Amino acid sequence: MSEQFTLYFYKASPFSHKVELALVEANAPYKAHQIDLFNKPEWFPKVNPVGKVPAVTYGGPSVDPEDPSPLSTKLAESNVILEFLADLYPDSGLLPKDPVLRAKVRFFINATAKHIEDPWFPFIRGREPYENVLKGIEFIQGLLEEGSDFAVGDHYTIADACIAPHLARLKTVTEHDIGKFPVGMGYKLGEELKAPKFAKFMRYAQRALERPSLKQTYDEEFVITMFKKIFAERVQ
Ligand SMILES: N[C@@H](CCC(=O)N[C@@H](CS)C(=O)NCC(=O)O)C(=O)O
Known part of the structure; x- marks a missing residue:
């Protein structure tokens, strides 16, 4: 079974949107949790200390997105997450082989x-x-x-x-x-x-x-x- 992948996003954010697109194109299973950027939850710095979306938790136990596990890997920066997805799904073509x-x-x-x-x-x-x-x-x-x-x-x-x-x-x-x-x-x-x-x-x-x-x-x-x-x- 693949590791859990939770995307913290905001619908109007183009940076979040990049990651959603790559997930859909790779046909990847994921959980999505919207963050209200105008009223950020107090727990959100546990996912991204900088407080921005997109942010991801990867691996660790499958938990409530509002109670992120200390055991998951936390990632941020849309272009870094895009590369990560291309690495996770090498057959998706998200990054060519050549x-x-x-x-x-x-x-x-x-x-x-x-x-x-x-x-x-x-x-x-x-x-x-x-x-x-x-x-x-x-x-x-x-x-x-x-x-x-x-x-x-x-x-x-x-x-x-x-x-x-x-x-x-x-x-x-x-x-x-x-x-x-x-x-x-x-x-x-x-x-x-x-x-x-x-x-x-x-x-x-x-x-x-x-x-x-x-x-x-x-x-x-x-x-x-x-x-x-x-x-x-x-x-x-
Ligand atoms: N360089 C970052 C930019 C992320 C970014 O600026 N996200 C905005 C939404 S579009 C955000 O979370 N803003 C909330 C804030 O700065 O408090 C990336 O590529 O992921």
């Missing part, structure tokens, strides 16, 4: 952090204009193969699981104009992305959003509600 493709997957994950995550959060928080988001998307687009459903090679990998949560939120934010940026900037970014220049990226994004694992794990209504709450004060 060393060159493995390096490309890791490079893509690194690039997602630098070129998508780094400019995205300052944009939705209204601190930076969207130009850096577009520059980052151009960089990522340069890594994609025309016509491929996948970030790297011909199989779903942790590179796809890493970027897909951001693609889903990019669509939601640009279609609903939700963010702390000035009114209309979300729509405007969405319009910019319709330019032929971004066609390869947008085709990949479209296919990523059609994937069953994405549909199963992305609760857009919840994200819209949360983002509206988080970004309630915005510049008119």
